[in-house]
Amino acid sequence: MRTSYVCSALLLLTACTPKASRPSETVAPLRPVVNATVTDDGQWLMAAKDYGNNRFSGLSEINSENVDRLKLAWTFSTGAQRGHEAAPLVVGDVMYYVTPYPNVLHAIDLRNAGAKKWEYRPKPASASQGLACCDVVNRGAAYWDGKVIYNALDGHTVAVDAVTGKEIWKTKVGIHQGETMTMAPLIVKGKVLVGNSGGEFGVRGWIAALDAKEGKIAWRAFSTGPDAEVLIGQRFHPFYASDRGPDLGVKSWPRDHWKIGGGAVWGWISYDPELDLIYHGTGNPNPWNADIRPGDNKWTSGIFARDPDTGEAIWAYQWSPHDLFDYDGINENVLLDLEIGGRLRKVLVRPERNGSVYVLDRATGEVLSVNPYVHTTVTTGFDAQTGKMIEDPSKRTGFGRKVTGICPAAPGGKDWNPSSWSPRTKLLYIPHNNLCMDMEVVAANYIAGTPYVGASVKMYPGPGGNRGAFTAWDPVAGKAVWSLKESFPAWSGALATAGDIVFYGTLDRWFKAVDARTGKLLWKFRTGSGIIGQPISYRGPDGRQYVAIADGVGGWAGAIVAGSLDPRDDSAALGFAGATKDLPNHTAKGGTIYVFALP
Amino acid sequence: MYLRCLSLACLMLAGCRKPVTTAPNEKPADVRVSDAVPGPRQKIPTIVNPFAGDEAAIATGKELYASMNCAGCHAAGGGAIGPALIDDEWIYGSAPENIYSTIVEGRPQGMPAYGVRIQEAQVWRLVAYVRSLSGLKEAAEEMKAAPDDRGKRVFMSGPCAVCHTIRGTEALASVGPDLTGLALRKAIAGGSVPNTREQLAKWIQNPESLKPGTKMPATALSPQDLAFLLTYLATLK
Numbered sequence: 125m126r127t128s129y130v131c132s133a134l135l136l137l138t139a140c141t142p143k144a145s146r147p148s149e150t151v152a153p154l155r156p157v158v159n160a161t162v163t164d165d166g167q168w169l170m171a172a173k174d175y176g177n178n179r180f181s182g183l184s185e186i187n188s189e190n191v192d193r194l195k196l197a198w199t200f201s202t203g204a205q206r207g208h209e210a211a212p213l214v215v216g217d218v219m220y221y222v223t224p225y226p227n228v229l230h231a232i233d234l235r236n237a238g239a240k241k242w243e244y245r246p247k248p249a250s251a252s253q254g255l256a257c258c259d260v261v262n263r264g265a266a267y268w269d270g271k272v273i274y275n276a277l278d279g280h281t282v283a284v285d286a287v288t289g290k291e292i293w294k295t296k297v298g299i300h301q302g303e304t305m306t307m308a309p310l311i312v313k314g315k316v317l318v319g320n321s322g323g324e325f326g327v328r329g330w331i332a333a334l335d336a337k338e339g340k341i342a343w344r345a346f347s348t349g350p351d352a353e354v355l356i357g358q359r360f361h362p363f364y365a366s367d368r369g370p371d372l373g374v375k376s377w378p379r380d381h382w383k384i385g386g387g388a389v390w391g392w393i394s395y396d397p398e399l400d401l402i403y404h405g406t407g408n409p410n411p412w413n414a415d416i417r418p419g420d421n422k423w424t425s426g427i428f429a430r431d432p433d434t435g436e437a438i439w440a441y442q443w444s445p446h447d448l449f450d451y452d453g454i455n456e457n458v459l460l461d462l463e464i465g466g467r468l469r470k471v472l473v474r475p476e477r478n479g480s481v482y483v484l485d486r487a488t489g490e491v492l493s494v495n496p497y498v499h500t501t502v503t504t505g506f507d508a509q510t511g512k513m514i515e516d517p518s519k520r521t522g523f524g525r526k527v528t529g530i531c532p533a534a535p536g537g538k539d540w541n542p543s544s545w546s547p548r549t550k551l552l553y554i555p556h557n558n559l560c561m562d563m564e565v566v567a568a569n570y571i572a573g574t575p576y577v578g579a580s581v582k583m584y585p586g587p588g589g590n591r592g593a594f595t596a597w598d599p600v601a602g603k604a605v606w607s608l609k610e611s612f613p614a615w616s617g618a619l620a621t622a623g624d625i626v627f628y629g630t631l632d633r634w635f636k637a638v639d640a641r642t643g644k645l646l647w648k649f650r651t652g653s654g655i656i657g658q659p660i661s662y663r664g665p666d667g668r669q670y671v672a673i674a675d676g677v678g679g680w681a682g683a684i685v686a687g688s689l690d691p692r693d694d695s696a697a698l699g700f701a702g703a704t705k706d707l708p709n710h711t712a713k714g715g716t717i718y719v720f721a722l723p
Numbered sequence: 724m725y726l727r728c729l730s731l732a733c734l735m736l737a738g739c740r741k742p743v744t745t746a747p748n749e750k751p752a753d754v755r756v757s758d759a760v761p762g763p764r765q766k767i768p769t770i771v772n773p774f775a776g777d778e779a780a781i782a783t784g785k786e787l788y789a790s791m792n793c794a795g796c797h798a799a800g801g802g803a804i805g806p807a808l809i810d811d812e813w814i815y816g817s818a819p820e821n822i823y824s825t826i827v828e829g830r831p832q833g834m835p836a837y838g839v840r841i842q843e844a845q846v847w848r849l850v851a852y853v854r855s856l857s858g859l860k861e862a863a864e865e866m867k868a869a870p871d872d873r874g875k876r877v878f879m880s881g882p883c884a885v886c887h888t889i890r891g892t893e894a895l896a897s898v899g900p901d902l903t904g905l906a907l908r909k910a911i912a913g914g915s916v917p918n919t920r921e922q923l924a925k926w927i928q929n930p931e932s933l934k935p936g937t938k939m940p941a942t943a944l945s946p947q948d949l950a951f952l953l954t955y956l957a958t959l960k
Contacts, residue, residue: 254796254804254833324795567789573835575795575804683803690810693801695794701801 164622166663171211171264171308172542173660175395176459179544180620181661185669186722187623191637191647194720197670198238202230202715206686207678209540210264211308211617211658212717213272214672215286217665220272221674221717225253225260227276229284235665238719242289244282252278255304255573257324257698258680259687263540264308264658266316268336273316275305281318281334293339300327301573310393311336312402312432319389323407323452324698326576329387329424331404333435343435347387347406347423348373354423355435362439363489364511366420376420376445384570385417386410387424391454391540396470399487401429401438403472405454412450412534413565413578415523420445425453427474429489439489443476445512448521449502449563450534450579451477456542457486458552462600464492473599475543475554477536478503478513483599495602497595498537498558499586501529521579526564533561533583534699535613535680542658543597546620549640551596551605553626555614557681558586558593559703581699591703594618594628596643606643612707615681617658619671627671629655631682632710635673635718651675653714654682654707668721676715677707685711754820772819773844773950774851776860779921784852787845791837800856805834808856817859822850844946874955877948882940889959899939905959912937920953927952 164182173179186194202208204223213220218241219232227248231241253260256277265274271283271292279298284291297318298305302325310317315333323329329347334340345355354373362368369375374382388407395402409417409424426442444451458473464483472486479500483492494506494513503513521527538556545552561583568578585591592610597603612631619627624640631654637647654677661671678686683697684704694702754770774780788794796802800809811817815825826846829836841849854860878884879893886898894902905911911918912926912934925932927949930939944952 250831251829251833251835254835257804569790569792571792571840574792576792577795687802687804688806688812689798689802690800690807693799693807693809696798696801696807697803698798701798 166214167216168212168214168660168662169267170213170310171266171658172392172394172456175310175312175397177392177394177456177542178458178460178547179542179618179658180546180622182622183661183663183669184622186621186625186661186671188625188639188646190722191623191625193722194637194647194649194671195723196649197719197721199719200230200232200238200240200717202674202676202717203228204676204715205713206676206715207259207261207682208657208674208676208715209261209679210674211660212672212674213265213267214660214662215267215272218286219672219717220265220267220286222262222265222274223715224262224676224678225256225277227262227274229265229272229274229289231286231289232717238717244284244289244291246276246280246282246291246294248276248278248280252304255302255322255325256306257321257575259678259683261306261679263306266309266311268311268314268316271336273309273311273336275307275309275318277304277306279303279305279320281305281309281316281339283316283336283339295334295339295341297332297334297341299330302576303327307390307392310395310402312395315342315432317393317402317404317432319393319404321388321390323386323388323390323410324575324577325573326384326386326410326570327388328383328385329389329406331389331393331428331430331435333432345428345430345435345437346373347389348377348382348385348421350374354437355430356437359431360437360439361488362441363491364441366445366510366512367422367440367442372420372422376422378417378419381417384410384576385421385424387426389454391452392456392542394457394459394472395432396459396486399470400432401486402432403427403429403457403459403486405452405457407452407454408447408450411568411570411576411578413568414446414448414521415565416568416578418446421447425451427453427457429486441484441489441491441511443474443482444478448519449530449561451536452539453477454540455538458543458545459486460545460599464600471599473545473552475538475552475556475597477532477538479532479537480506481552481554481597481599481602483602493602496537497554497597497604498556499531499560500537501531501560521563521565523565526562528562529560530563531560531586532557533559533703534563534581535559535583539615539680541615541656542617544618544620544626546624546626546640548622548624549596549620550598550600551640552599553618553620553628553640554595554597555616555618555628556593556595557613558588558590559583559613560586561699577698580695582694583699583703585703592630594638594643596626596640608638608643608645612704613681615656615679616673619659619661621661627659627673629657629659629673629675631655631677631704631707633675635659649718649720651714651718652716653677654685654711656682664721671720672717674715674717677711677713682707682711684708686713754824756816756821770818770820771947771950772823772847772850772854773945773947774847775819775950777851777920777950780848781851781855783845784848784850787841787849788852791841791849793849808853811857817854817857819847819850819854822853823847826850847946874951874953877944877952878955881944882942883952902956902959906957907960912939920957923953923956924949
């Protein structure tokens with residue numbers, strides 16, 4: 125019990141404690157805990173399931189012994205045709221699902237084999253579809269006190285009555301031209317935490333907190349600019365020297381460039397109730413062409429620890445200062461308590477886009493270990509003194525030269541698609557890419573509301589020829605325990621369960637269950653369209669365990685299908701099409717939720 | 724609607740003459756995105772891109788495509804946020820006037836209305852480039868193969884015929900050089916400039932830029948009229 129197990133359980137408890145006074149109509153009767161060693165109420169109240177972003181289901185009715193008998197229970201068409209990245213929620217006896225644009229919220233009756241209860245349409249502005257860099261996705265909703273709360277593509281956050289489907293509040297949170305919202309909110313102590321997308325449009329990144337009751341904006345913290353707007357003050361104590369000093373969010377940029385500098389907050393947020401800190405990443409600096417923005421470009425491609433009540437920054441760190449390769453720093457921050465160097469430490473494990481798994485002390489921001497989980501050519505090591513990666517100068521981009529063999533490619537070792545932690549195996553299950561790229565920077569003309577990139581990219585498979593993999597990672601030893609090759613980038617989320625199985629989906633339409641300890645394939649199901657969604661597991665009204673996943677290919681990796689792009693152009697989809705030319709031979713568009721159970 | 728009308732109206736502004744191509748330009752509603760019509764089919768009037776087939780204009784269009792960030796959404800034509808342009812699927816039509824309207828007005832699924840940002844003549848150059856991406860240059864070839872009399876009408880009704888002669892036509896003035904057989908000449912502007920479509924366009928619009936002190940006056944023409952005129956001049960063999 126000396127590892128993260130305790131912490132996980134704690135986080136689970138905190139996350140699921142019904143401050144969430146669930147609406148009486150959807151309250152399920154209390155059921156016995158299936159696995160006595162893990163507390164799990166059988167619900168799924170936020171995209172990551174728990175505040176620690178562990179995505180671990182404590183249910184074990186479906187396990188490595190019987191998963192091969194898993195059968196389809198029911199399906200539900202979402203009516204949408206673009207990339208389905210959202211995690212379904214399960215609250216009591218109702219499942220909720222947010223579609224990609226037009227961001228319809230479906231309420232589905234679990235007592236009646238997936239019958240439709242109602243739908244809610246926020247009607248986002250149609251033009252916002254032209255501002256979403258990487259398909260018009262949505263990563264899911266969060267449940268809080270009788271409300272289902274999520275972001276619409278055009279920069280609105282909405283709260284919907286979980287019972288009636290009526291809109292309770294709708295707040296325009298977006299403030300910049302070129303901005304969209306795609307991330308799943310996290311709700312902490314009555315505050316809805318949301319952030320913007322638009323790192324390819326020259327927006328200025330921010331995270332905002334809205335009062336869950338009425339939708340009023342309580343605070344907003346920017347990722348660039350003066351300390352007063354980044355909410356850096358007396359309580360800010362970054363671990364590394366290069367992060368200390370006044371107004372670095374201004375000084376680490378050419379004059380005024382921070383105003384269009386990026387650092388969008390479009391990924392995952394986690395929360396540690398004991399330290400009372402939230403953790404969120406920041407996206408790539410704008411434009412991709414780094415020649416235009418000399419300096420560290422703070423606080424892009426980094427991470428903040430903040431006070432959830434005030435937004436004040438407590439510490440910050442940049443994974444990739446002066447990012448050259450579109451290494452957004454927004455991936456999941458998995459909060460664990462691990463025994464490292466003989467003592468139990470509160471850590472934050474981050475499979476980072478730049479190709480390494482970082483283990484940080486989550487109280488201080490100190491980097492405890494950095495180990496590459498994919499083939500990496502752009503850096504040669506880590507300098508513990510400065511806290512910076514050691515760059516290979518031959519991979520430095522610049523005007524007038526094409527740089528080849530950049531690994532990982534722009535979508536990184538992994539992109540947004542979240543990993544899952546099992547406290548039983550003590551392994552982190554990471555769906556990821558194996559991609560490299562050639563890159564040439566070109567002029568970038570900033571016109572508000574249009575793309576601001578300045579780079580031409582061509583991607584291709586990394587060593588081995590497989591474009592993706594699913595890897596079980598030991599964060600203490602800093603190495604892979606097993607890894608499964610996937611033909612295409614693994615762009616779905618992962619789900620580990622107390623049945624010692626791990627679920628994930630593939631672009632070529634397989635939903636798979638593998639043995640959590642060995643990686644052995646135990647079961648697979650052919651879906652209609654490719655999978656980029658987040659699998660979940662819940663206990664149904666009948667007391668049985670279910671597993672759910674949405675298909676619907678798209679996102680950046682599946683843009684070639686979702687956007688009907690032309691594979692003859694290697695630079696299509698910001699260079700991703702070159703690496704996925706054959707995807708249209710494997711899948712068409714779609715959008716269906718599949719729910720599985722044992723017979 | 725206002726923008727489109729304004730832009731198309733501009734095409735007609737060629738000095739104080741009557742518009743050369745009347746019907747299509749006076750009825751901007753005839754820019755259609757559908758072949759379906761209620762009732763009997765009617766001939767759809769075509770609007771000619773004044774820069775169709777003009778390689779220099781296509782090159783300028785390519786530069787605009789980069790600087791206006793078109794590539795950010797359409798890549799090198801394979802598409803990204805916006806649809807592919809090198810394929811043969813066109814949601815809002817592939818005719819020059821369709822693409823012109825798409826660029827100027829924007830489209831509901833996210834295409835910005837670039838009419839506020841790009842001058843009309845530049846939009847036509849962009850149209851020529853965008854069409855060239857999928858090999859749509861027929862209009863230019865058609866123009867070369869079967870020139871209609873629109874360019875000749877620009878010549879005869881405008882200032883050109885006041886000064887020049889073209890034997891076998893009503894242009895018989897002798898203020899400027901005789902232009903009979905112009906297309907066969909290697910050079911223009913007193914032999915100082917190669918006789919290409921691009922240079923000829925410059926010579927007509929801004930002769931001082933090629934030959935300071937020349938008696939040839941600058942002539943303001945709409946891009947479309949200029950294109951018709953250049954096409955006509957190219958037939959003078």
